[in-house]
Amino acid sequence: MIYASDLDRTLIYSLSAIGVPEDTPGLVPAEVVDGKVVSYISQQALATLKELAAKIVFMPVTTRTIAQYRRINLFQETVIPDYAITSNGGNILVNGVVDQDWRTAVGKAVERGSAAAEEAESIVRAVVREEWIISRRYCDELFYTFVVHRDSLPLEEIARMAQRLGELGWRVSLQGRKLYIVPEAVNKSDAILHVRRTVHSEPMVASGDSLLDKSLLAAADYAIAPCHGEIFAEQQAGLVHLEYPFTERPGVFAADEIMQYVHRIYTHSTALGVGPPP
Incomplete structure (x- = not known):
């Protein structure tokens, strides 16, 4: 199974986005810059992510630049993915190294289409x-x-x-x-589909909160979004009708529900004999 997820405001949360006081129990630092915590993940979400990452292909998918992604301690020290998609799909990191063939292909597509x-x-x-x-x-x-x-x-x-x-x-x-x-050519779905063809793992679950994540969620077999952000705002305004679920809680603890959803899909898939064995 593949789990591809946006990071900021989906799995990890800055101080302005956590939605609870910084000293709330159950928060774990995800990113520390110059000795200061700048983003958190919930303890429960992290525990589930660590459990699943040992069994499935977990891929961070972020609009952050390569440098901004690399400063997230969580994904350099605790949960270290084989693949990461940065720059909104413009770059793919394989074991931390930029896939230059992909970057060149994206650059040519941008020249043609924008x-x-x-x-x-x-x-x-x-x-x-x-x-x-x-x-x-x-x-x-x-x-x-x-x-x-x-x-x-x-x-x-x-x-x-x-x-x-x-x-x-x-x-x-x-x-x-x-x-x-x-x-237009710099998007998360094209990058994730490229990696999906490489790793040959099924099914794919995705999560994200912003309009830049819509193509990622649409490319997945299963998807979930937090009840905050642009996707949720569109749904609430009646501008779109989306088939995938939203969390009940906003803010940092939305990640708990997201990871519970991913875990349910994993359990169901393995019970049916789809994807890797537990």
Whole structure:
């Protein structure tokens, strides 16, 4: 079995996203930067993940850059996956090493299918004023991340901007204070399907919370999302009707329910003789 999961706000949570006080019992540091804990995972979710990771193919799938992924202590020291997908699908790490063939293929697909990065940025800059931008990064030479003052953003103009960028082969996702501008070819589903063909393991379970995770969840045989984030907001607004379940709890302890769901799928699959034996 394969379990492919988004990380931030799905399995691990920053201080602004945990939804409970930092001293709440049951939280385990997932990421420590300069001696300071910057993200947590729930103790119960971690225990289930560790148990399953010894039996299945677990793949982190994240919009983080390679460098940002590598600073997550949890996946460098405690649960060390053979495969990890970073840069929103733009890079695949195999035993910690970048798959250069995949990276080259993605770069060529971006050139074929999307307008130049400079053109996309100019469209964003025409809508998002400089004083609304806290920081801007061109991540792994693939996509843009703008940290913004969200309350200042004119959401109707952002929606029109997203439509225009969509016509040029770029997608827009607003997650908290982060505004992502991503080429269509840089996506999690293509990367996960590439790895899935490599490892030959069935079935695949996925979890994620943002619009950038929708293609990942759609590519899986089973999927679950937390009851927070863009996917849940779309469902609540009646914009989409999704077949997969949502957790009952938001915040860091949503990961407990996510991991319980994955464990149930694993137990059911092994009982049917699908995937690796327990």
